[in-house]
Amino acid sequence: MTQEDKELLLKDLCARLPYNPIVYVDENLPRLKLGAATRVWEYIAVDKPCKPYLRPMSSMTEEEKEELLNRLPKYWGLEIDKLGDLYFDICDASYPDIELLTDIIDWLNKKMFDYRGLIEKGLALEVPEGMYK
Numbered sequence: 001m002t003q004e005d006k007e008l009l010l011k012d013l014c015a016r017l018p019y020n021p022i023v024y025v026d027e028n029l030p031r032l033k034l035g036a037a038t039r040v041w042e043y044i045a046v047d048k049p050c051k052p053y054l055r056p057m058s059s060m061t062e063e064e065k066e067e068l069l070n071r072l073p074k075y076w077g078l079e080i081d082k083l084g085d086l087y088f089d090i091c092d093a094s095y096p097d098i099e100l101l102t103d104i105i106d107w108l109n110k111k112m113f114d115y116r117g118l119i120e121k122g123l124a125l126e127v128p129e130g131m132y133k
Contacts, residue, residue: 001123009123012116013052016109022132023052024125053127054114064111071104 001009013021017034025032026049034052060068108115112132118124 005121005123008116008121009050009052009118012118012124013050015105016052016112019110019112021052021054021112022127023050025050051123051125052118053112053131054119054124055112055127055132056114056119059127060113068104068107071100071107 013023013034021034023032023034031053105115112127114124119126
């Protein structure tokens with residue numbers, strides 16, 4: 001794992017810690033529930049295969065889409081199918097309402113959506129159905 005990958009994974013996991021993400025660590029402890037007190041950086045630092053279980057953006061239910069769209073100002077004109085790009089748009093800081101942006105990112109973290117593309121990069125695993133219910 002490159003240093004850049006480690007940093008991306010650590011940033012992502014730290015934002016999800018309050019919601020107890022579940023990660024794969026190794027064959028001896030295949031699923032570990034992380035909490036706010038977990039020192040996740042130790043797993044990443046020693047190159048253990050620490051991969052969070054995340055939901056692809058495509059797994060968003062109609063109810064979740066509606067809930068998320070209700071949080072977004074109408075003038076943003078975002079298409080739900082392109083929400084994976086939302087994170088990068090937010091990083092451009094071109095949107096005026098930082099509190100709203102923080103709320104949206106927090107909502108995505110709470111629902112364990114992979115809005116950073118970690119699954120595609122091999123840094124996360126697609127969540128088995130029902131794991132986070």
